[in-house]
Amino acid sequence: MTARLYSRLGALSGMAAAALTFTLTAHAAGEVTLYTTREAGLIQPLLTAFTAQSGVKVNTVFVKDGLLERVKAEGARSPADVLMTVDIGNLVDLVEGGVTQPVKSPALDAAVPANLRAADGQWYALSMRARVLYADKKLPLNSFRYEDLADPKYKGKVCIRSGQHPYNTALVAAMIAHDGEAKTEQWLRGVKANLARKATGGDRDVARDILGGICDIGIANSYYVGQMKNAKPGTDARKWGDAIKVIRPTFAGKNGGTHVNISGAAVAKNAPHRAEAVQLMEFLVSDSAQAFYAETNYEYPVRKGVALEPVIGETIGELKADPLPIAEIAKYRKQASTLIDKVGFDQ
C-alpha cells in the first residue's frame, strides 16, 4: 500500500476526530457487524477509517467459505448487518438464499452505476475487475474481441484457467447473453481446440506460461497485472508481469464492452443495525474508499472520477465495461457451466 493512501485515510481520521468526540457524548455510538469473504489486509484499513469518520464500531467476521450457509443457519438471531463478497454469482446466491434485504439509498444509487447493482437495492457493487487479454509483448496486437479466442490462427497458443472457475463461467455467461447459446457452444469448442495446455492453474499462470513460451495469449483478471508489474524486480511475479502486454477485449456486437466482475455487498435480512449497515456501504463507495480499492488491490472503482492505480492506468487504462446489467449476465451461469462440461473444456 502506498504512503499516499495511508496519509489520505489518516487525514480522513483526523478530520473526523472532533466530530467523533461530539457524537460519542451526544449519544452512544452505533456498531455494525460485517461478514466478509474478502481478505483482512484489504478491508481492515477501510473499516478503521470508517470508524474514525463515523464513530460506528465495526465487528468484522472473516468468513472463508459458506457465507450463505452460515447466515442461513443463524436465522433471525444472526448478528450480521453487512454481507460482503466477490463475484456476482455469490451475491445473487445470497439474494436467492433469502438472507438479504432491499436498501434505498440515494448516495449508493448515485455512486454505483445501474448495471452494477440490483434494480431493487438487494446488492451493490463496490469494485470491478476486468477479464482482459494477456499477450506476449512481442505480438503485433492492439485490439481483440473475446470471439477471436476461437480463431484457428491461435491454435495451440491460448492459455486459460479452468472453465468452471467462477471468473470463466461469468465470462461464458456474458457470451451467452450477447451471442446466444449455440454460438457460445461453437466458440467454446474453438477455444478448447486452441488451448496450448489443459485449462487449469490460476490467472497469473497465463503470464508465467507466456514468459515460458508455452502460449502467446490468454484471458485473466486485471488486478493480477497490478500485482505482477508492481512486484519487486527480480521476483518471478515481476518477470511474468514484465513479459506481457494487456488488451481490453470487447464482445463483437456494437454494444459490446469489456467483461467485468465485481466485489459487492448487501444488507443482511435480519440486520440488527440497519442504518449503520447502509452508512458503511455508503462509506465504501465514497471517493477516499474507492481510491483505496484502486491503489491497494488494483481494482477498478465503481464510482466515476476516481483515479486508477498508476500501473493499471498505464498498462490497461480506463474501462469501457460491458453495458449489460451484470445481474442479467448472472442468469446464464448455470447454462454456461453446463456448456463448459458439454464441450469437455476442462478435460
Ligand SMILES: [Fe+2]
Ligand atoms: Fe482472483
